[in-house]
Amino acid sequence: xxxxxxxxxxxxxxxxxxxxxxxxxxxxxxxxxxxxxxxxxxxxxxxxxxxxxxxxxxxxxxxxxxxxxxxxxxxxxxxxxxxxxxxxxxxxxxxxxxxxxxxxxxxxxxxxxxxxxxxxxxxxxxxxxxxxxxxxxxxxxxxxxxxxxxxxxxxxxxxxxxxxxxxxxxxxxxxxxxxxxxxxxxxxxxxxxxxxxxxxxxxxxxxxxxxxxxxxxxxxxxxxxxxxxxxxxxxxxxxxxxxxxxxxxxxxxxxxxxxxxxxxxxxxxxxxxxxxxxxxxxxxxxxxxxxxxxxxxxxxxxxxxxxxxxxxxxxxxxxxxxxxxxxxxxxxxxxxxxxxxxxxxxxxxxxxxxxxxxxxxxxxxxxxxxxxxxxxxxxxxxxxxxxxxxxxxxxxxxxxxxxxxxxxxxxxxxxxxxxxxxxxxxxxxxxxxxxxxxxxxxxxxxxxxxxxxxxxxxxxxxxxxxxxxxxxxxxxxxxxxxxxxxxxxxxx
Numbered sequence: 354x355x356x357x358x359x360x361x362x363x364x365x366x367x368x369x370x371x372x373x374x375x376x377x378x379x380x381x382x383x384x385x386x387x388x389x390x391x392x393x394x395x396x397x398x399x400x401x402x403x404x405x406x407x408x409x410x411x412x413x414x415x416x417x418x419x420x421x422x423x424x425x426x427x428x429x430x431x432x433x434x435x436x437x438x439x440x441x442x443x444x445x446x447x448x449x450x451x452x453x454x455x456x457x458x459x460x461x462x463x464x465x466x467x468x469x470x471x472x473x474x475x476x477x478x479x480x481x482x483x484x485x486x487x488x489x490x491x492x493x494x495x496x497x498x499x500x501x502x503x504x505x506x507x508x509x510x511x512x513x514x515x516x517x518x519x520x521x522x523x524x525x526x527x528x529x530x531x532x533x534x535x536x537x538x539x540x541x542x543x544x545x546x547x548x549x550x551x552x553x554x555x556x557x558x559x560x561x562x563x564x565x566x567x568x569x570x571x572x573x574x575x576x577x578x579x580x581x582x583x584x585x586x587x588x589x590x591x592x593x594x595x596x597x598x599x600x601x602x603x604x605x606x607x608x609x610x611x612x613x614x615x616x617x618x619x620x621x622x623x624x625x626x627x628x629x630x631x632x633x634x635x636x637x638x639x640x641x642x643x644x645x646x647x648x649x650x651x652x653x654x655x656x657x658x659x660x661x662x663x664x665x666x667x668x669x670x671x672x673x674x675x676x677x678x679x680x681x682x683x684x685x686x687x688x689x690x691x692x693x694x695x696x697x698x699x700x701x702x703x704x705x706x707x708x709x710x711x712x713x714x715x716x717x718x719x720x721x722x723x724x725x726x727x728x729x730x731x732x733x734x735x736x737x738x739x740x741x742x743x744x745x746x747x748x749x750x751x752x753x754x755x756x757x758x759x760x761x762x763x764x765x766x767x768x769x770x771x772x773x774x775x776x777x778x779x780x781x782x783x784x785x786x787x788x789x790x791x792x793x794x795x796x797x798x799x800x801x802x803x804x805x806x807x808x809x810x811x812x813x814x815x816x817x818x819x820x821x822x823x824x825x826x827x828x829x830x831x832x833x834x835x836x837x838x839x840x841x842x843x844x845x
Contacts (some may be wrong), residue, residue: 365786385463400443402659404474410444412796414444414451420689429686434667449714454508465502469518491548497521499533535590539596548569551588559587564586585627590606590659593661594634600632603629604629625643630703656676673693679691695708729746735753755830762827782809782838791839794830
């Protein structure tokens with residue numbers, strides 16, 4: 354009987370794996386990071402051009418969906434970005450463990466903005482309008498316009514409130530913006546919104562004058578003034594905007610043009626993040642220096658540089674992307690990027706230090722709470738685990754796992770003596786599967802302390818006794834085997 358059941362489960366898994374793409378399987382098998390590493394932020398998708406929103410003590414990151422292009426090319430052609438019309442969204446309460454919140458369908462016939470062909474390099478902001486928080490997502494339609502979507506929640510659903518581009522060719526003072534893309538947005542202390550965008554150069558690469566800024570209307574979906582030129586030296590792409598104290602910082606990526614024989618002041622390295630300052634959100638901005646080195650100097654994989662600087666719980670961070678994960682997959686061609694977060698240092702005088710990132714990444718901010726419903730696609734790292742399009746987990750091989758770092762078990766159920774006792778773990782699983790096992794282990798996926806072993810059948814729920822680990826705070830490994838598709842879990 355046991356052998357017959359095992360055969361049915363294996364047959365069901367072979368059939369289930371046909372639902373997943375070759376790129377999903379390749380990422381599950383070969384994308385990896387060491388236990389001490391928190392970068393890249395996620396392993397199961399390629400992501401680029403991060404935009405960060407801190408809302409309700411949660412960090413949300415919106416990214417260009419490079420995975421969409423990789424699925425199309427299978428890594429046999431360079432990333433041309435032309436197939437990308439969705440955005441990826443992730444959230445975290447500790448900057449180490451991230452939940453895949455799914456995709457936002459932006460352009461094309463199934464997208465919110467049907468007039469748009471692409472969705473690149475988003476920007477995100479929130480503002481209270483008529484007493485209610487609204488969320489505004491700006492995106493580039495290739496390099497020819499900038500659209501805006503709005504929602505009542507950070508994860509949508511997003512709708513197109515104007516049915517056309519917010520910024521487009523033919524508008525006043527847009528001539529000279531070679532690439533009409535890469536928006537950044539700031540909502541100032543008084544609630545006024547500002548947008549920044551542009552890039553590219555032709556013959557004049559030292560002062561291309563191809564960046565613009567503008568005041569947004571009170572509704573955040575209109576312009577309240579004509580775009581204003583920013584003369585950013587060696588500008589290439591990637592507008593950024595921050596306010597620290599009473600100073601506005603405009604930042605951007607420098608171009609790739611050879612500096613051989615060039616005489617310029619300032620002289621800037623290739624593809625670094627430079628910045629300018631002003632006491633006015635619309636400038637004029639004065640050049641101040643450069644900060645983030647190109648990821649190639651840090652990870653050995655050179656590529657375009659795109660950033661977002663943000664503050665969470667009183668600390669400053671910088672999100673950007675790098676291309677080193679594609680090399681571990683053995684792709685024939687490149688340009689497929691992965692999300693990175695590093696600490697960001699601001700000097701006492703307000704200047705920005707030259708920053709270098711690491712694979713170790715940032716320290717965990719706080720700890721992870723397992724005593725709430727946790728979406729299955731929540732993790733710091735994984736191996737042989739497929740994250741489906743509906744953010745469920747499925748094992749490519751028996752023993753596939755996700756790791757959640759710094760789980761705080763100290764607030765769990767208590768015995769009469771006041772010490773932490775036993776509890777149970779409850780799973781929600783997708784229907785239509787033959788079953789298998791889900792193990793919860795502390796410290797290590799293979800031989801770590803076994804906290805619970807859940808036998809999953811064909812029902813959509815399953816549970817088992819859960820024993821609190823010896824350590825009050827421990828890394829938790831969730832190990833899947835068989836034909837099980839995990840939707841969520843909770844310890845209670």
